[in-house]
Amino acid sequence: MNVKGRLRIRSAAPIAEGDMFTSAVAPDSEGLLTVVQPRAARLSAPEMMRARREEFAGELHRRGALLLRGFGVAGPEQFNEVVQAFSADLLEYSHRSTPRTKVSGGVYTSTEYPPDQVIPLHNELSWTHHAPRYLWFCCLRPSAAGGATPIADTRRLLRLLPRELVARFARHGVLYVRNYYPDMDLPWQEVFGTDSKAEVETFCRAEGMEWEWVTDDHLRTRQLCHAVVENPDTGELSWFNQAHLFHHTRVGAEGAASLMAMFGKENLPRNTYLGNGEDITAEDLTAIRAAYDQVLYRFAWQAGDVLLVDNLACAHGRDTYEGPRRVVVAMTDSVDCTRITARELP
Numbered sequence: 561m562n563v564k565g566r567l568r569i570r571s572a573a574p575i576a577e578g579d580m581f582t583s584a585v586a587p588d589s590e591g592l593l594t595v596v597q598p599r600a601a602r603l604s605a606p607e608m609m610r611a612r613r614e615e616f617a618g619e620l621h622r623r624g625a626l627l628l629r630g631f632g633v634a635g636p637e638q639f640n641e642v643v644q645a646f647s648a649d650l651l652e653y654s655h656r657s658t659p660r661t662k663v664s665g666g667v668y669t670s671t672e673y674p675p676d677q678v679i680p681l682h683n684e685l686s687w688t689h690h691a692p693r694y695l696w697f698c699c700l701r702p703s704a705a706g707g708a709t710p711i712a713d714t715r716r717l718l719r720l721l722p723r724e725l726v727a728r729f730a731r732h733g734v735l736y737v738r739n740y741y742p743d744m745d746l747p748w749q750e751v752f753g754t755d756s757k758a759e760v761e762t763f764c765r766a767e768g769m770e771w772e773w774v775t776d777d778h779l780r781t782r783q784l785c786h787a788v789v790e791n792p793d794t795g796e797l798s799w800f801n802q803a804h805l806f807h808h809t810r811v812g813a814e815g816a817a818s819l820m821a822m823f824g825k826e827n828l829p830r831n832t833y834l835g836n837g838e839d840i841t842a843e844d845l846t847a848i849r850a851a852y853d854q855v856l857y858r859f860a861w862q863a864g865d866v867l868l869v870d871n872l873a874c875a876h877g878r879d880t881y882e883g884p885r886r887v888v889v890a891m892t893d894s895v896d897c898t899r900i901t902a903r904e905l906p
Contacts, residue, residue: 580608583619586627589857592713592874593625605631605866609645616646621793624713624874627859628866636667636888639698642866643667647892651692663888670697670887671878679878680805681712681852684871684891687736687785687802689767689898692891695871700886702861707881709867712855714875718788718799720851725844726799727905729787733835734801737828740779745829748779784835786901791872797902798873803840804848806832861887872900
């Protein structure tokens with residue numbers, strides 16, 4: 561499938577390096593990642609961001625990801641300064657799907673899954689109607705082994721998928737069904753950040769989400785969301801959903817069978833369907849996961865690295881790791897995905 565005809569990049573020129581920094585496309589990243597490094601030790605990342613914000617935004621929209629390396633970002637407070645030099649619109653991590661802890665302001669720990677678990681590639685909060693446009697990572701301490709944050713171009717991924725599959729998902733969207741239990745996955749109180757059922761219902765109503773109190777402590781929600789979006793800055797289409805990640809088969813065939821035996825289909829903690837209610841086939845899931853593998857790009861963290869991704873164009877994940885690892889994250893600039901949903905292909 562060729563969607564290049566929709567391309568309308570606002571800033572196609574590379575970043576002008578000047579005396580402040582150097583920039584280069586990372587080898588083997590297929591043009592996804594630009595690495596920016598200072599020419600002088602005195603240059604701070606916030607200073608550079610403020611001075612060249614529009615150029616960096618243009619490069620980010622064109623590529624998908626920027627890596628700031630060698631700027632000496634040593635803690636959450638400095639990281640927060642870098643983020644706010646680019647955007648003051650820091651977002652709270654509400655309606656969450658993974659455990660994490662607020663560090664300060666809009667800075668959070670990265671997902672607190674055990675180090676022996678892989679986090680598959682995904683676009684942040686792409687299973688909601690409101691997602692962050694920009695996603696930030698800062699590596700304060702790289703792990704002794706493993707621990708990379710792989711990234712992937714989801715514009716390129718979409719072009720690798722069978723056209724019929726993309727057209728079907730775009731037309732129907734993805735239906736996310738979650739069952740919240742007190743002792744399985746995340747309880748509803750943690751997901752919604754409240755102990756009030758009334759507040760949960762108000763949130764669900766505002767987000768166009770169906771809800772049902774199956775029992776006093778068992779909440780079920782259903783939400784229909786997009787599968788493909790159109791980037792407002794480039795016009796490019798991007799695969800933007802978590803159909804593969806929320807699907808119960810994400811844990812493997814044996815784990816999926818155990819979940820099905822334990823809960824039954826209707827009560828699975830998480831599952832996805834086509835928006836028309838049909839099951840997502842094993843063939844579709846295999847094709848989607850294989851496409852993610854084809855566009856994956858991995859680099860090794862260095863202490864002080866700051867990674868900025870255009871969340872509409874670039875997915876991310878996490879490798880397993882050994883030893884202590886500290887990566888903090890931030891999200892900025894909320895996007896109403898209902899306004900950029902692509903239901904038909906060109």
